[in-house]
Amino acid sequence: MKYTFPKEFWWGSSASGPQTEGRVEGDGKGENIWDYWFELEPEKFFNQVGPNKTSRVYEKFREDIQLMKQIGHNSFRTSIQWSRLIPEGTGAVNQAAVDFYNQYIDELIANDIEPFLNLYHFDMPLPLQEKGGWTNRETVDAYVAYAKTCFELFGDRVKKWFTHNEPIVPVEGGYLYQFHYPKHVIMEEAVMVGYHENLASAKAIKAYRELGLDGEIGIILNLTPSYPRDENNPDDVKAAEIADVFFNRSFLDPAVKGEFPVELVAVVKELDIAPEVQAGDLEIIKNNTVDLLGINYYQPRRIKAKETPIDPSHGPMPDDYFDYYDLPGKKINPYRGWEIYEKGIYDILTNTRENYGNIRCFISENGMGVEGEERYINQDGQIEDDYRIEFVSDHLKYVHQAIQEGTNCLGYHMWTCMDNWSWTNAYKNRYGFISVDITNEGKRTIKKSGHWFKTVADNHGFTE
Numbered sequence: 001m002k003y004t005f006p007k008e009f010w011w012g013s014s015a016s017g018p019q020t021e022g023r024v025e026g027d028g029k030g031e032n033i034w035d036y037w038f039e040l041e042p043e044k045f046f047n048q049v050g051p052n053k054t055s056r057v058y059e060k061f062r063e064d065i066q067l068m069k070q071i072g073h074n075s076f077r078t079s080i081q082w083s084r085l086i087p088e089g090t091g092a093v094n095q096a097a098v099d100f101y102n103q104y105i106d107e108l109i110a111n112d113i114e115p116f117l118n119l120y121h122f123d124m125p126l127p128l129q130e131k132g133g134w135t136n137r138e139t140v141d142a143y144v145a146y147a148k149t150c151f152e153l154f155g156d157r158v159k160k161w162f163t164h165n166e167p168i169v170p171v172e173g174g175y176l177y178q179f180h181y182p183k184h185v186i187m188e189e190a191v192m193v194g195y196h197e198n199l200a201s202a203k204a205i206k207a208y209r210e211l212g213l214d215g216e217i218g219i220i221l222n223l224t225p226s227y228p229r230d231e232n233n234p235d236d237v238k239a240a241e242i243a244d245v246f247f248n249r250s251f252l253d254p255a256v257k258g259e260f261p262v263e264l265v266a267v268v269k270e271l272d273i274a275p276e277v278q279a280g281d282l283e284i285i286k287n288n289t290v291d292l293l294g295i296n297y298y299q300p301r302r303i304k305a306k307e308t309p310i311d312p313s314h315g316p317m318p319d320d321y322f323d324y325y326d327l328p329g330k331k332i333n334p335y336r337g338w339e340i341y342e343k344g345i346y347d348i349l350t351n352t353r354e355n356y357g358n359i360r361c362f363i364s365e366n367g368m369g370v371e372g373e374e375r376y377i378n379q380d381g382q383i384e385d386d387y388r389i390e391f392v393s394d395h396l397k398y399v400h401q402a403i404q405e406g407t408n409c410l411g412y413h414m415w416t417c418m419d420n421w422s423w424t425n426a427y428k429n430r431y432g433f434i435s436v437d438i439t440n441e442g443k444r445t446i447k448k449s450g451h452w453f454k455t456v457a458d459n460h461g462f463t464e
């Protein structure tokens with residue numbers, strides 16, 4: 001069967017500043033929460049490799065862009081590091097950062113790769129975190145000022161902007177489940193973080209439009225479809241719906257429809273943890289919805305009605321409302337422990353078509369992290385990652401089906417281009433189309449999947 005995609009489809013990959021740039025002597029970058037957490041607890045990071053190393057994109061971006069070209073990219077997403085551009089989070093701009101991002105953007109454009117730029121990828125500047133980070137409303141103002149600086153500096157050339165990558169992750173990681181700094185477990189704070197991120201996004205969109213620039217602005221959300229254990233059991237269905245409200249609709253609804261789900265508002269009111277909403281906030285959210293939705297998809301949630309007792313050691317948590325269940329026989333990526341369920345990508349796209357006005361969207365992340373890829377190196381020094389080719393093509397088939405049915409999906413970006421540093425997992429799981437040898441000055445080698453991807457992009461699809 002032939003899977004043909006539109007001629008103008010965006011083929012590429014995604015990355016982020018904090019995961020790729022590293023820190024270089026004299027680059028003027030300020031500290032963010034990752035730099036700080038690594039100094040504090042290096043043992044929490046796989047092999048004690050911190051964000052200072054990363055993939056050396058700061059030095060190697062020109063070489064990398066040539067490689068992107070060789071693997072058929074017509075677009076590429078990364079993020080500006082707030083703490084690189086504005087080292088203290090507010091105030092003075094770092095000229096070395098302006099020069100770096102200007103060169104990076106210009107080099108992409110000169111090579112016919114459209115830059116997509118995201119503003120926030122989990123990297124809160126430390127001085128702002130010390131004042132509460134996203135729990136503090138002042139961070140919203142600081143973020144909007146930072147966003148405006150970016151639009152003014154780079155908006156003449158960058159036509160696709162994103163306010164956040166996966167804004168639910170700082171909520172979950174930093175304030176519920178302790179996998180991001182500051183590792184609190186306080187749902188009231190989690191709600192404040194989510195509210196402020198939503199407000200910041202709408203305010204940045206407003207600022208972008210007021211500047212009259214001729215591009216688009218959107219948000220990138222990790223959407224994790226919630227499937228009930230038993231579709232005929234109303235308690236399971238209700239539990240799956242509330243998980244969907246917490247983890248997907250808490251950002252999807254305000255971003256696309258301009259309003260919070262009534263179910264979410266009811267829960268935070270019932271728990272008496274509603275955030276402070278100032279006059280005019282909800283109107284700003286209502287009037288500044290996104291032009292474009294980036295969808296990151298890795299895995300679904302499998303949900304059943306709450307059966308286990310509520311943990312009394314802390315206050316309310318989202319999972320007081322549901323339990324996870326283990327789907328028998330599910331396909332799993334053993335390295336990351338995530339379920340592989342390709343049809344999930346189709347279900348998300350269908351949902352955007354049916355319930356979110358068929359918003360312009362694209363797959364902004366999807367990929368497979370594998371540990372120990374060196375064992376797949378062939379005689380020519382290339383990693384033969386057939387599993388990644390299978391993963392991507394299996395998901396693309398469902399993207400294709402959704403497009404055939406009328407979904408407004410404009411592109412596919414794989415996570416990621418070069419193997420990169422990943423939060424506390426550092427270099428444990430490799431995701432790239434291109435391998436990076438961190439023991440050998442970051443030497444790059446295109447994997448089999450990179451060459452395969454070029455044929456897909458060149459042929460506007462593939463046959464299988």
Ligand code: BGP
Nearest residue numbers: 016165166336369415422423429
């Ligand atoms: C997404 C993030 C990315 C990237 C990816 C892979 O949630 O946007 O930054 O890290 O997941 O996940 P991980 O690196 O945790 O394996």
